[in-house]
Amino acid sequence: MKKLFLCLLLITISAQLYAQKIQVFDQEHQSAIPGVAIFNNDKSKSGVTDFDGFVDISEFATNEILTFQHIAHQVLKLTKAEISKADNKVFMTIDANGLDEIVLSVSKFGQKKKDIPQQIVSVTSEDVLFSNPQTAADLLQSSGSVYVQKSQLGGGSPLIRGFSTNRLLIAVDGVRFNNAIFRAGNVQNVISIDPFAVENTEVILGPGSVVYGSDAIGGVMNFYTKKPKFSFEEGLSVSGNATARYATANNEKTGHFDFNIGAKEWAFLTSVTFSDFDDLRMGSNGPDDYLRNEYVETINGVDTVVQNDDPRVQVTTGYHQINTMQKIRYMPSEKWNFDLGLFYTTTSDYSRYDRLIRRKNGELRSSEWYYGPQEWISGNLQARNTAYNNSFYDESVATISYQRFKESRNDRDFGDTILFQTEEIVNAYTAAWDFEKDWRSSKFNYGVEYVFNKVNSTGEQTDITNGVSTRDVSRYPDGATWQSIAAYVSTNFKFTDKLSFQAGARYNHILVDATFDETLYDLPFTDANIDAGALTGSAGIAYNPNDLLGWRLNFGTAFRAPNIDDVGKVFDSEPGSVVVPNPDLEPEYAYNGEVGTTLNFDNIVKVDLALFYTVLKDALVRRDFELDGETEIEFQGELSNVQAIQNAARSEVYGFEAGLEVNFSKALQLTAQYNITDGFTEEENGEQTPIRHAAPQFGNGHLIYGKGKFKFDAFAIFNGQFDFQDLAPSQVSNDYLYAKDEDGNPYSPRWYTLNFGAQYQLTEALHLNATLENITDQRYQTYSSGIAAPGRNLILAASYKF
Known part of the structure; x- marks a missing residue:
């Protein structure tokens, strides 16, 4: 029994020695960053952070320089030893150039905004915290690119580029929100979405039928x-x-x-x-x-x-x-x-x-x-x-x-x-x-x-x-x-x-x-x-x-x-x-x-x-x-x-x-x-x-x-x-x-x-x-x-x- 215990202990210690997971964070928001590429100078070793910013860097040598690269952040270079001293946490700074903004709505996966030929407007949770919109319709209106009609206080029907209601598509976390009775008149259903629960809102100005199908004629409003x-x-x-x-x-x-x-x-x-x-x-x-x-x-x-x-x-x-x-x-x-x-x-x-x-x-x-x-x-x-x-x-x-x-x-x-x-x-x-x-x-x-x-x-x-x-x-x-x-x-x-x-x-x-x-x-x-x-x-x-x-x-x-x-x-x-x-x-x-x-x-x-x-x-x-x-x-x-x-x-x-x-x-x-x-x-x-x-x-x-x-x-x-x-x-x-x-x-x-x-x-x-x-x-x-x-x-x- 003691031998078995010692074996398990050695295996655990070995795993700790040879596996080194680090986590990459955004410096400003203190949130984990997925999709960060990590590689050495000749790119013979590499890794990518998962959805919670974790990546294993065990294969890198202690004094080897690691390059951290992400499309929304500035390039960062650190040695493995420096990362260990910082409790295996790495903090990256946002790239100030707004053209490198990442959008999800066009392909349902992250893309650089500057590589997309369509006009995209974003509203973040920080914007919501500051502007205090009463409903999701007011949130859209605060973007300055979406016009909102109201038939009653409990309402808000978006208009984008001359189209509205069933010629615009609303999605929540990428899932179609429009249903079979969205009408040609004004539709107030968007108020069902809670602005306090929204992390980010992306509005595609113009057609989005390739990814979203019927109704996406004038634009797409995606609430994440x-x-x-x-x-x-x-x-x-x-x-x-x-x-x-x-x-x-x-x-x-x-x-x-x-x-x-x-x-x-x-x-x-x-x-x-x-x-x-x-x-x-x-x-x-x-x-x-x-x-x-x-x-x-x-x-x-x-x-x-x-x-x-x-x-x-x-x-x-x-x-x-x-x-x-x-x-x-x-x-x-x-x-x-x-x-x-x-x-x-x-x-x-x-x-x-x-x-x-x-x-x-x-x-x-x-x-x-x-x-x-x-x-x-x-x-x-x-x-x-x-x-x-x-x-x-x-x-x-x-x-x-x-x-x-x-x-x-x-x-x-x-x-x-x-x-x-x-x-x-x-x-x-x-x-x-x-x-x-x-x-x-x-x-x-x-x-x-x-x-x-x-x-x-x-x-x-x-x-x-x-x-x-x-x-x-x-x-x-x-x-x-x-x-x-x-x-x-x-x-x-x-x-x-x-x-x-x-x-x-x-x-x-x-x-x-x-x-x-x-x-x-x-x-x-x-x-x-x-x-x-x-x-x-x-x-x-x-x-x-x-x-x-x-x-x-x-x-x-x-x-x-x-x-x-x-x-x-x-x-x-x-x-x-x-x-x-x-x-x-x-x-x-x-x-x-x-x-x-x-x-x-x-x-x-x-x-x-x-x-x-x-x-x-x-x-x-x-x-x-x-x-x-x-x-x-x-x-x-x-x-x-x-x-x-x-x-x-x-x-x-x-x-x-x-x-x-x-x-x-x-x-x-x-x-x-x-x-x-x-x-x-x-x-x-x-x-x-x-x-x-x-x-x-x-x-x-x-x-x-x-x-x-x-x-x-x-x-x-x-x-x-x-x-x-x-x-x-x-x-x-x-x-x-x-x-x-x-x-x-x-x-x-x-x-x-x-x-x-x-x-x-x-x-x-x-x-x-x-x-x-x-x-x-x-x-x-x-x-x-x-x-x-x-x-x-x-x-x-x-x-x-x-």
Whole structure:
């Protein structure tokens, strides 16, 4: 027994002597760095850090010089002896050159930003901590490149380069967030994503169909949530954060906490955020058209118009929300890493404010119009394998995901006793396998993906006087399915260190199957089936001849196949109109060209410019329609004009983007962003009308000072004007959303806000934040929104890290 013990002891000592694992950290953030290359002078010995920054350097001699190289950090050289004296920990400094920023969204694996021909915008967790966005929609808007529309306080629908909603793709940790009922109108689902749980957000400006498939016409918004961290020492490590926030404009009260438990091979991260919002108060200087002068209350069973004591308060906009996330991470070896993400988000009931301010014959039209709780449940398991000696891949990621989306709509006209209700539940399943292989000076990415969505939809009408409910027309055909089957390949080839070429192709096949219940729908057809395939591709070059100048040139195609919302929806689109199903739809295709340039004057002045042009053929738009020869039908007791989603002739979208960064010193920086988008839809008769989702000119400017424990940001946000003739036909019909010009026509006025933010690091663990938004108390409404923006708003927050 003693001999056995001595043998085991000798084996253990030998392993310790001959195996020397070190860990590489980022100096600024104190976080582990994966993918660091380590090699000696003649490169005869080498290694690469794993996902937690570990690498074995046993084969290196004690006095041998090791070179540490990483695409986002400065090159570092140390001897093995020096590393041993530093407790086997190596700290690398971030490369100050922003062109070396690493992005994940374009290929699902890390790439240098300067080698990518597309325009990418990033928002980090540090940006979130400082700017304190209330929702993920506000987080996107803070980037200065994404425009956000809001129909209610619990909302936020992104617009990118003239496209929105189902022509933009949202992903969470690389998994498709869009579902089969994302509509052509404004979609508010992005608020289900908790900004406190997000580590980094990347926005691809322009098509992303090669990697992400259908819907990625105008851009891709990828939210990467925080990952659990393993213990850097023996035993368990526990860390966490807690944040409390208050805002005056809507009496917001938010509490957040997250904590991490790390062991050697296992790590756990729990995150919870709760927010409570009261009715939103608008500003005092602006159009009176936005004021909430009166609203409806049901008093003793009678709908009554009540005069608002304070017309600046947008009555019935308040709601509350809870976001939870549980992450589990397991790394049994350097080659395998498993990540499980569990998410649950829900809201209270919340009013659709823009519907509550509609009028009919001069009187308020609705007594009630509210969404039921918006729920999102998600489970996402990813298995990452690193195999550098494999002939087919160096790295692979297998993903399986389940998501459940639940939403409902409830509306009742003024004085009516019938409450109309619909409820939708979408179960979404995703399976994907992505690969990356480096070969000489090329990087190849390829993968396959399968997505299945099933839509359950019910409708009923309830008599509020006695509570009796009867079955009614559902919003969508119950049991409808949407499937996507796809395979893609892309490559990034570096001709030289200055010139890289990126190209890719994807084949995507879409299947839609919907059956209409003849007892509910009086239609000249009983089902809608789509069986369509699309081949998309992209090609572009990135040329950086020197440190001063960089060029990007990119061409790409994208597509969007009709979903269940397009082919099967029944709803009142606007006063006096009803949208009906249309089973004869075809996919729409986009053709995009983009050219961009960057100028970098010694990292003191940086300029980023881009021009883009997109043609959308067979564009899916809502237009007047005939249903079995009828142009009007009765819907919810009202004779309504018949409309449907149809393939129009074509749309064209074009625009310009400019970014500026001036570093006066290490402490003082100026940044600015400016965007202009325009375009039109051409009808079959040749008539051209403005496109609906092109935002007015917009942008921001920030003057940031940071030194020691203080950071200050004086910033302005501005927005151009849309005159009456600039509005799309659908927006002219929704004139209640807009101010009135001198002729009584709807228009969207220009506006600006002046703002100031400050952060103070009281201790290493405690940060205090204060932001005063809209200092001049402007009363304004972002384009196409149904709710006025906050007036003067003081936001106070405290964050504690343990």
